[in-house]
Amino acid sequence: MVGKIPRDGVESVAAPRLTIRPAGVEDALIxxxxxxxxAxxxxxxVSQPSELSDERFAEKISSLTGSDNGHDLVVECEGQLVGHGMLDPLPLAAVRHVVHLTLVTHPGWHGQGIGGALLGSLIEWARNSATVEKIELNVRSSxxxxxxxxxxxxxxEMGRWRRRVRVSPDQYLDDVAMELFVS
Ligand SMILES: CC(C)(COP(=O)(O)OP(=O)(O)OC[C@H]1O[C@@H](n2cnc3c(N)ncnc32)[C@H](O)[C@@H]1OP(=O)(O)O)[C@@H](O)C(=O)NCCC(=O)NCCS
Structure with a gap:
């Protein structure tokens, strides 16, 4: 289990070579x-590669830096970025207590505890947040x-959006909606 991570700090996690820290704009390209x-x-x-521009990453990281209702973390292994997790706040006032999760372990690093450690840190941050009450996500049924x-x-699991993600002109995937209350 991952320990509590300070909001502006750095912490070593379960596997000794891994460090989880807040994302910085300088991480955007990688x-x-x-x-x-x-993708x-x-x-x-869900995003296609052309929809994941360096600029959009930099803007998102910048907007979440120091945010009270969103958080953006990276995992490093010996100086290399190996994972990224983000709690992105929903934009309207009435749903400001809800964040949407995005989580990836970088190619070649799966199955080594990175995704679990990162998600544990994000949940811990959300539990300590005065604003966030619920984490939501969508995940492909496959x-x-x-x-x-x-x-x-x-x-x-809250339900399934059928034929929601079109992966080719005649092939669709269902999307699974999931939630976790943190307060
Ligand atoms: C989902 C993802 C983030 C998991 O990251 P990871 O670093 O490989 O996961 P971990 O090694 O920390 O494993 C944590 C848990 O995930 C589950 N898991 C991981 N790989 C699994 C596999 N191949 N089959 C089944 N469960 C698996 C297990 O519950 C595992 O816990 P356990 O080791 O106690 O069994 C990773 O597969 C990924 O980045 N996939 C591509 C991007 C993606 O799909 N993101 C999610 C979009 S909704």
């Missing part, structure tokens, strides 16, 4: 490149590893 690589295989991210991770961390 994070965007990794997520474009992941090139249908069934993981994405068994991610669903297993979310269930393990306490998320509950």
């Amino acid at each position: 994070l965007a490149q990794a997520e474009r690589t992941i 090139a295989t249908p069934g993981f991210l 994405n068994t590893p991610a669903q297993a991770l979310y269930r393990k961390m306490g998320f509950t």
Whole structure:
């Protein structure tokens, strides 16, 4: 289990070589490149590679830096970025207590505890936040590893959006909606 991570600090986590820290704008290029690589295989991210620009990553990181109702973390292994997790606040006032989760372990680093450690830190941050009450996410119905991770961390399935993600002109995936209350 990951320990409590300070909002502006750095903490070593379960695997000794891993460090989790807040994302910085200088990380945007590497994070965007990794997520474009992941997005090139249908069934993981909804975004397509062309929709994941360096600029959008930099803007998002900047907007979440110091935010009271959003958080953006990266995992480093010996100086290399190996994972990225974000709690993105919903934009309207009435749903300001809800954040949407995005989580990736970079290619070549799966199955080493990175996604679990990152999600544990994000949940811990949300539990300590005065604003956030609920984490929501969507995950493709075919994405068994991610669903297993979310269930393990306490998320509950709320329902399925059928034929929601079109991965080719005549092929669709269902999207699973999940939530976790943190307060
Ligand atoms: C989902 C994802 C973030 C998991 O990250 P990871 O670093 O590989 O996961 P971890 O090694 O920390 O494993 C944590 C848990 O995830 C689940 N899990 C991970 N890989 C799994 C697999 N191949 N099959 C089943 N469950 C798996 C298990 O519950 C595991 O816990 P356990 O080791 O106690 O069994 C990673 O697969 C990923 O980045 N996928 C591509 C992007 C993506 O799909 N993101 C989610 C979009 S909704």
